[in-house]
Amino acid sequence: MLSHNENEAEAAGGHEHPAWQAHHFYSGAQQKASVKLGMWAFLVQEVLFFSGLFMAYFAFRYLYPDTWLAAHELLDWRLGGLNTVVLLFSSLTMALAVRACQLDDMKAVVRYLWITIGCAGIFMVVKYFEYSHKFHAGTLPGKWYTFDGIEGGAPEVFFAVYFMMTGVHGLHVVIGIGIMLWMIFGPIRKGKISKDYYPLVENVGLYWHLVDLIWIFLFPLLYLVR
Amino acid sequence: MSSTTGDLAPGHEHDHHASYLTATKGVASWLFTLDHKRIGVMYLVAILTFFLIGGLAALGVRAELFTPEPDLFTGSQYNRWFTVHGAVMVFLVLVPSIPASLGNFFLPLMLGQKDVAFPRLNLLSFHIYILGALFLIYTLISGGVETGWTFYTPYSSTTDSSVISALMGAFTLGFSSILTGINFIVTIHKMRAPGMTWRKMPLFLWGTYATSLIQVLATPVIAVTLFLLMFERTFHIGIFDPALGGDPVLFQHFFWFYSHPVVYVMILPAFGVISETVSIHSRKHIFGYMAIAASSVAIAFIGFLVWGHHMFVSGQSELSGTIFSLITFGVAVPTAIKVFSWVGTMYGGAIRLNSVMLYTLAFLFIFTIGGLTGLFLAVLAVDVHMHDTYFVVAHFHYVMMGGTLMGFIAGIHHWWPKMTGKMYNEKLAKFGCLVVFTGFNLTFFTQFVMGARGMPRRYHEYLPEFQLWHQLSTIGAFTLAAGLFITLGYLLLSLKNGEKASKNPWGAKSLEWETESPPIEHNFVGQVVCDHGPYDFDEIDYSRG
Numbered sequence: 203m204l205s206h207n208e209n210e211a212e213a214a215g216g217h218e219h220p221a222w223q224a225h226h227f228y229s230g231a232q233q234k235a236s237v238k239l240g241m242w243a244f245l246v247q248e249v250l251f252f253s254g255l256f257m258a259y260f261a262f263r264y265l266y267p268d269t270w271l272a273a274h275e276l277l278d279w280r281l282g283g284l285n286t287v288v289l290l291f292s293s294l295t296m297a298l299a300v301r302a303c304q305l306d307d308m309k310a311v312v313r314y315l316w317i318t319i320g321c322a323g324i325f326m327v328v329k330y331f332e333y334s335h336k337f338h339a340g341t342l343p344g345k346w347y348t349f350d351g352i353e354g355g356a357p358e359v360f361f362a363v364y365f366m367m368t369g370v371h372g373l374h375v376v377i378g379i380g381i382m383l384w385m386i387f388g389p390i391r392k393g394k395i396s397k398d399y400y401p402l403v404e405n406v407g408l409y410w411h412l413v414d415l416i417w418i419f420l421f422p423l424l425y426l427v428r
Numbered sequence: 429m430s431s432t433t434g435d436l437a438p439g440h441e442h443d444h445h446a447s448y449l450t451a452t453k454g455v456a457s458w459l460f461t462l463d464h465k466r467i468g469v470m471y472l473v474a475i476l477t478f479f480l481i482g483g484l485a486a487l488g489v490r491a492e493l494f495t496p497e498p499d500l501f502t503g504s505q506y507n508r509w510f511t512v513h514g515a516v517m518v519f520l521v522l523v524p525s526i527p528a529s530l531g532n533f534f535l536p537l538m539l540g541q542k543d544v545a546f547p548r549l550n551l552l553s554f555h556i557y558i559l560g561a562l563f564l565i566y567t568l569i570s571g572g573v574e575t576g577w578t579f580y581t582p583y584s585s586t587t588d589s590s591v592i593s594a595l596m597g598a599f600t601l602g603f604s605s606i607l608t609g610i611n612f613i614v615t616i617h618k619m620r621a622p623g624m625t626w627r628k629m630p631l632f633l634w635g636t637y638a639t640s641l642i643q644v645l646a647t648p649v650i651a652v653t654l655f656l657l658m659f660e661r662t663f664h665i666g667i668f669d670p671a672l673g674g675d676p677v678l679f680q681h682f683f684w685f686y687s688h689p690v691v692y693v694m695i696l697p698a699f700g701v702i703s704e705t706v707s708i709h710s711r712k713h714i715f716g717y718m719a720i721a722a723s724s725v726a727i728a729f730i731g732f733l734v735w736g737h738h739m740f741v742s743g744q745s746e747l748s749g750t751i752f753s754l755i756t757f758g759v760a761v762p763t764a765i766k767v768f769s770w771v772g773t774m775y776g777g778a779i780r781l782n783s784v785m786l787y788t789l790a791f792l793f794i795f796t797i798g799g800l801t802g803l804f805l806a807v808l809a810v811d812v813h814m815h816d817t818y819f820v821v822a823h824f825h826y827v828m829m830g831g832t833l834m835g836f837i838a839g840i841h842h843w844w845p846k847m848t849g850k851m852y853n854e855k856l857a858k859f860g861c862l863v864v865f866t867g868f869n870l871t872f873f874t875q876f877v878m879g880a881r882g883m884p885r886r887y888h889e890y891l892p893e894f895q896l897w898h899q900l901s902t903i904g905a906f907t908l909a910a911g912l913f914i915t916l917g918y919l920l921l922s923l924k925n926g927e928k929a930s931k932n933p934w935g936a937k938s939l940e941w942e943t944e945s946p947p948i949e950h951n952f953v954g955q956v957v958c959d960h961g962p963y964d965f966d967e968i969d970y971s972r973g
Contacts, residue, residue, distance in 0.1 A: 224547075225542065226619075227619070228955075236546075236614050236617075239617055239618060243644055244610055247645070247648040248648070250645055250648040251652050252652070253648075253649065254648075254652035254653055254656070255652060255656075257682070258667060261675065262675070265675070343663065344663065344664040344665035344666035344669075344673075345664040345666070345672060346664075346665075355673070356666075358665075358672065359667070359672075359674065362666050362667050363667070366665070370652075370655075
């Protein structure tokens with residue numbers, strides 16, 4: 203791969219460029235800008251993916267306002283709040299990882315990524331306890347709903363929305379963990395990340411902040427209904 | 429450079445200036461290529477293959493409708509046939525058609541680049557496309573789906589046919605579409621040749637850009653919708669199924685929030701192709717460059733606000749029906765600006781009446797009818813009468829088949845010499861175009877008539893008074909198929925014994941014509957600079973004006 207790149211440089215008139223630069227870009231700056239714009243475009247589609255879930259939430263909340271109020275009481279706002287704090291803190295450590303790239307301190311990058319992964323793990327453990335509690339209580343979507351104690355129509359729809367929203371969000375957290383592990387054992391270990399080229403870390407950061415941001419909306423909408 | 433590089437240099441140097449078709453050999457060098465041109469060609473082959481499958485399903489449907497009685501299929505079988513036709517044509521043919529094949533091939537060339545911004549993502553999008561296609565093929569083999577390509581709930585969440593694999597197919601294909609969109613947006617924003625400002629971009633790229641915006645903004649919404657529907661079917665969670673407290677109209681809102689904008693994903697690249705062909709084959713600067721460019725983006729924008737016009741009889745409020753109807757009329761404005769600009773381009777031009785131009789004219793004629801009948805359907809009261817009749821079927825075939833696919837075929841003919849390095853038989857091409865045009869109008873114009881007289885869509889038997897119209901339509905469909913087979917025939921023949929194409933057979937000005945036919949592996953020798961507009965033709969005979 204590397205020698206291929208060098209051949210390109212030779213063919214293009216022998217001008218030198220860093221190993222990380224792909225042959226079809228004019229300059230490293232152009233490549234960095236492209237990689238970041240690509241990530242932003244990807245995040246836009248992520249937002250629109252979640253928009254369907256948010257619209258479903260508002261449509262059903264409009265249809266069943268009383269159920270929504272009653273059903274949210276069955277969620278534990280303390281656990282939700284704990285997870286909010288954990289995710290916010292992980293966003294901080296993620297930002298610190300990006301800063302460590304700028305300072306060319308790769309050990310710190312890895313350290314901050316591990317802390318972020320740890321926070322994501324805590325988030326998923328808390329989610330596990332929340333979910334298993336609901337499986338016991340029977341506050342489940344659709345035909346699985348067996349709980350007896352909510353007045354008003356269609357409480358199972360609230361839990362359908364709850365499980366789909368938090369489930370898809372949780373899936374994104376798990377994917378985030380995977381990407382961060384890949385960062386640590388792939389590009390960083392191979393020395394492909396440096397002060398000169400770290401858009402990959404920045405992009406993982408952008409993704410992680412979006413995952414955090416979506417939770418910032420999910421938490422009040424699901425746990426703090428008024 | 430290292431000594432290894434030195435050893436490789438002679439062979440490598442040779443490869444550099446070899447055509448992209450022969451630079452490397454073997455099946456793997458195609459299936460895992462990062463070359464946008466090869467990916468474009470593979471998309472083209474795949475799309476045309478599925479076009480054949482979808483087309484054969486359409487012929488099956490038309491054959492059944494030759495007589496008023498059920499001859500070939502039961503009702504359930506008929507449902508499966510038109511669903512195969514619709515789902516294959518929409519998800520595997522129309523959505524990727526122009527952007528994934530011609531777009532992939534020509535976007536970097538027109539920008540004067542070596543490749544798209546993310547070549548690996550580009551290959552991934554093709555592999556995802558194939559994966560999605562396999563899901564749909566599995567659906568076909570395992571008995572098909574009865575829901576129609578729209579997957580309306582609650583039928584799709586309760587009927588027992590292979591809905592899940594069909595949904596997986598459409599869901600997967602969406603990601604292929606999104607990745608292509610992201611790639612094109614970044615490439616157009618960040619990778620234009622020095623001197624190529626936004627106003628010097630060929631209009632095909634404006635069309636592709638507007639398309640990419642919709643792909644990125646609308647496709648995720650259908651993805652989450654199909655995702656919810658899969659959960660609904662598997663776990664009975666009750667989002668869309670009214671029996672479980674869900675809301676089927678919500679599904680329709682979600683579905684059309686994607687599926688209306690996606691018709692502009694289909695048609696905008698065709699607009700782009702026509703903007704190229706009409707100007708180049710009239711040898712005259714495009715009329716209203718900025719108007720055409722801006723109207724593409726305007727259509728993409730307004731296209732997001734009209735989804736409710738598919739739901740006039742679904743029980744949405746009269747107020748929202750009226751608003752959706754009004755905005756729908758708004759789409760006609762930028763569209764008409766384009767049509768007038770194309771006609772204005774031809775006026776006083778030195779028109780070359782070759783097959784590309786014939787397909788361009790066919791597009792203008794057919795698309796205008798398709799667009800205008802869309803206005804009939806945007807009228808609330810008329811739509812209540814026309815809803816779910818053959819009038820609607822004829823309308824969207826006039827825009828989708830007559831618009832997108834005529835544009836696609838025009839583009840294939842226009843760029844065939846560049847892609848393959850061969851010229852096709854022009855006489856056969858003209859004859860083929862005539863057959864396609866005749867067959868198309870016979871197939872679908874008759875459907876306007878029977879639709880207006882009340883023939884409902886999606887029925888395999890009908891009242892005897894519609895028989896004449898149905899028979900004309902069926903004869904038209906087989907004529908159309910014959911025309912398309914003629915086209916396929918001479919195009920394939922040209923690969924074998926076509927005349928060798930020159931660099932720039934049409935005398936065009938955009939950058940893709942400045943490299944060899946077929947292009948070399950890395951597109952251009954050295955760095956390309958753009959020092960003129962794409963339509964700056966110098967041989968305009970104003971005396972004819």
